[in-house]
Amino acid sequence: MRSLHRTPEGVAARQGLAVALATSAYGISFGALSVASGLDIWQTCVLSLLMFTGGSQFAFVGVIAAGGLASAPAAIASAALLGVRNAAYAMRMAPVVAGGFWRKAVATPFTIDESVAVALAQDCPRARQAGFWVTGVGIWVGWNISTLLGALLGDVLGDSRAYGLDAAAAAAFLALLWPRLRGRQPLAVAAGAAVVAALLTPVLLPGIPVIAVAGVAVAVGLFDPRHPAPPAAGVAEERGMP
Template sequence: MRSPHDPSAHDETDTARGAWRQGVGVAIATSAYGISFGALAVAAGLDVWQTCVLSLVMFTGGSQFAFVGVISAGGLAAIPAAIASAALLGVRNVAYGIRMSTLLPPGRFTRIAAPQFTIDESTAVALAQSSPRARTVGFWVTGLGIYIGWNLSTLAGALLGDVLGDPRAYGLDAAAAAAFLALLWPRLRGRQPIVVGVAAAVVATVLTPALMPGLPVLLAAVVAIVVGWLDWGSGATRGPGTAEGLDEPDDLPEREGLP
């Protein structure tokens, strides 16, 4: 056990506090967008209870918006297509789960609870940290914070949708994307991350108008596989906190020091 006077213990505490602050910030920004979902879901024909159950159970914003978007366009007859679109967008969470299973402390609670909170933002905040403890704090603070905030704002949007008008007029549709970009930006320190980010953005932008929701995201993810397989831009410097530095052996033994 490390002494409380050990400088490394203070450093780990500081990084955990930083992860906490990032998680809370991302949770607030992302939760605000739930108002938009609540309003759009009710406008698409769902009642308040159906809208709230979607957020409670499905809890993945992209899939939820895809679902109500298809329902809005095609009515009840479009339910199979809506389910397919939501499922395709949800596939990315499987990849997140595989990654996070190697970073979170093992245990029955983690296996049972973590999958529900494994979403874009909780994974991004966790992977942005440089120590195992900070990753754990970032994951849970972000995931739980968004779950609570998203469901409350979904209810508010469903109840007040007609009063609020178009949520996009308030810029809420850009809140989650802006928070995610803020987490991504510091990680673009080398050629390889930049190549992946730019190429994936181009692929998603070009394919989104032509393909059903979910497919552009999955195909954009293939960019990272191709870049990694061909090792493009591998001369970039690796360092703690970057995407390449997360798997360095130096930070894996610290798992034993987790509470």
């Protein structure tokens, strides 16, 4: 009998825990930044408990920091735009999560960038489920704990970027992405998305570049020469095809 840690599920769980640790550490930055932006500790913790999507949270407190509470509508709009991507994740993850309505409802708050990335990096259904749940639940617990710590210790820590916490999530994503960049199509999607994001981020509201780069994958898929168009009806009939 194989040891649990050598099974595909065990490998997925270890990957999920590693990503959860890296991403949770980044929550300290959010807690400190949120309090510095004018929100109190309780407001900061409620954002992490209920919103629970790092990009949207940082966008929200960033706009609040720049314009105060009067900029709340703009902050909500920016956070909502960044959260749109989670709807696409939900459609992709529905067959992975499986089960009925309530199982999928429970999975909803855990359907985030990291849990989707770890799940889709696996090769079998059970490993994908293990990666999804371990990553999503692990990050939710760790992110909320580190948010509280960051809010309480923000003044003591100073600039949390000095510890490299602002790069923790990006490093975890890169570690997951790198092994999958094999072949022309994945490289073309990654390179095109990076260029589009770099060009649009300085000039558009947060969230819009994220949505725009999804079009890169669509464009590459539509114009991929490895997938020729189906034969015309006349040609198909000559070949005896239905």
